[in-house]
Amino acid sequence: xxxxxxxxxxxxxxxxxxxxxxxxxxxxxxxxxxxxxxxxxxxxxxxxxxxxxxxxxxxxxxxxxxxxxxxxxxxxxxxxxxxxxxxxxxxxxxxxxxxxxxxxxxxxxxxxxxxxxxxxxxxxxxxxxxxxxxxxxxxxxxxxxxxxxxxxxxxxxxxxxxxxxxxxxxxxxxxxxxxxxxxxxxxxxxxxxxxxxxxxxxxxxxxxxxxxxxxxxxxxxxxxxxxxxxxxxxxxxxxxxxxxxxxxxxxxxxxxxxxxxxxxxxxxxxxx
Numbered sequence: 001x002x003x004x005x006x007x008x009x010x011x012x013x014x015x016x017x018x019x020x021x022x023x024x025x026x027x028x029x030x031x032x033x034x035x036x037x038x039x040x041x042x043x044x045x046x047x048x049x050x051x052x053x054x055x056x057x058x059x060x061x062x063x064x065x066x067x068x069x070x071x072x073x074x075x076x077x078x079x080x081x082x083x084x085x086x087x088x089x090x091x092x093x094x095x096x097x098x099x100x101x102x103x104x105x106x107x108x109x110x111x112x113x114x115x116x117x118x119x120x121x122x123x124x125x126x127x128x129x130x131x132x133x134x135x136x137x138x139x140x141x142x143x144x145x146x147x148x149x150x151x152x153x154x155x156x157x158x159x160x161x162x163x164x165x166x167x168x169x170x171x172x173x174x175x176x177x178x179x180x181x182x183x184x185x186x187x188x189x190x191x192x193x194x195x196x197x198x199x200x201x202x203x204x205x206x207x208x209x210x211x212x213x214x215x216x217x218x219x220x221x222x223x224x225x226x227x228x229x230x231x232x233x234x235x236x237x238x239x240x241x242x243x244x245x246x247x248x249x250x251x252x253x254x255x256x257x258x259x260x261x262x263x264x265x266x267x268x269x270x271x272x
Contacts, residue, residue, distance in 0.1 A: 027067075040067060
């Protein structure tokens with residue numbers, strides 16, 4: 001069952017989402033060659049607790065970390081380790097918080113130094129596909145309209161769309177209905193309703209869409225060892241249209257990137 005949120009609840013969820021955004025912005029200043037993902041994980045946990053919230057992933061389903069850090073061919077759910085990040089790596093950092101009894105949960109894939117052009121394009125297309133999907137999150141549409149848009153956009157450029165992992169509804173629990181796949185057929189799935197909040201998160205592989213899970217039971221990698229990218233936003237359905245609750249603006253400020261990509265999805269101005 002889809003749980004519709006009131007306007008007041010959506011504003012509380014915006015606070016949760018923006019704390020994740022701020023955490024990822026902090027990570028953007030720290031993530032560089034030689035740094036370990038385990039060190040980033042400790043920084044993120046302290047940052048979240050300093051902002052009167054608790055890490056949303058830590059302990060959830062037995063998760064041992066605050067961040068999930070997926071490097072290169074790792075798709076998602078990578079556990080932080082003592083392996084130093086290297087020049088040319090890409091690192092998906094997925095983060096969740098619990099604040100005001102509501103969850104925030106989103107992700108960004110970082111380029112570490114100079115990244116191979118083909119990998120850079122994968123990241124660009126995956127992030128673009130996120131917004132392609134968000135545009136379909138509106139009254140009158142259904143769940144698979146979003147997935148179909150993401151699938152068509154990325155497969156047309158030769159990439160593999162992961163099937164086994166999907167986005168989801170978000171609220172007082174991390175994973176609510178509906179599941180939000182990144183593939184599908186138009187006109188199928190649950191009808192979108194005012195006040196629903198979802199996490200839309202394309203997981204796109206450079207090669208095959210096939211994946212496998214490592215022995216740690218968490219880390220998911222591409223079957224062909226080629227890179228994978230992951231971007232995620234939290235979005236509410238407000239006045240029949242998508243309203244971004246999360247932002248990449250803190251990341252962009254840290255990295256000196258100028259972007260207006262989020263503007264069309266904000267009925268309420270973003271205050272940093």
